[in-house]
Amino acid sequence: MVNDDADVVARVLAGDGEAFGILIRRYEPGLLRFATRMLGNPDAAADAVAESLVRAYRHLAQCRDASRLRSWLYRITGNRCRSHLARRHTTDIPLSEAPAPALAEASDTWEVLERSEQVALVERALAALPAEKREAFVLKHVEGMSYEEMAAVTGARIPTLKMRVHRAREALLEALEEVVR
């Protein structure tokens, strides 16, 4: 897979623009998932990912190590998400302020909650986190990245990222345990 990325990048840089479609198909699902979790809105996420991919295409020659293309694409997308969050229109309703879903009785356990309720709960808890901690948790636990790769994506140092992930886990666990206990 890693070598494949380098091959495809070389093809695109040699003038085969259509080969960029291979990279889009390869990374679109993960980038959309990441952006959706960062922005809390699938449409805004699609915009951010599309803008990021076009930017990546324009600057592909600047990708300093094609074997680390994934990190580079996530970095561009993460940057685009942060810009979007910074200028988010006031009429947008952040997920953390959206109406809470109808919850089961407090005596219910996590297992008996319907899946849609579980998803809504987790999304609300995640959306309530500051953007940096949300990003760190998503990259670590949803995208399955190592701390080294997260450092390449975010530009933050590994101890800083570990701290963000730890704090995010604490906040999420507290929010989730309030419901399931």
Place this chain on the structure above:
Amino acid sequence: MNPIDPRLQAALDGERDPAELPADLREAYALLISAAELLEATPPPRVSVANRVMTEIRQIPVHVPPHGSVRRVIRWFGRPRAVTLRLRPVWTLALAASLAAMLLLPWQQGSVRNPGDTEGIANFVGHFPGARSVEVVGSFNNWTRGLLHLSDDDHDGIWHGAAVLPAGAHEYMFVVDGERWVPDPLAGRYVDDGFGAGQENSLLFVRPAAQP
């Protein structure tokens, strides 16, 4: 917010076997892992991003670097080769005189062509002891490698080269040994590379050669 037990953090970081955790921590571990698994299931977007992106990039002009065979020819001429000349002594003397005359002429700007009115000469110098190759990529060559190599003929670790560039501001980086991208420590000015990781490109300003 209550701090999580370090054993649970270690298990979630993959540094500890979760099966070894006490029952209450195992429960918390399972809760966080299942939350992450739920987040993995993202509803697909209503509009295909792929089609949208491909439509947009088809309108972007394609930059094609020199063809492979052209590059091979350039490399052939650039590679050092042994050349043997058998000359009569009289021709040897004439050749030596010509070389001496050339060396005594004022030094010109190497192989760099004369700049036009809206162009200037950019000189690049970098100290990279032990490097096998150093090249310059930047906004002026679409960040394409293989187009502007620096040289270190006396092997003192100081690499230099020059190029005629359009007047104005240009971002650039050195690429050392074909893989290490480093900003020019002597650039004086730097700009964010725009990819959000705090990395910076070097910035140079080329003055028009026609300008006094």
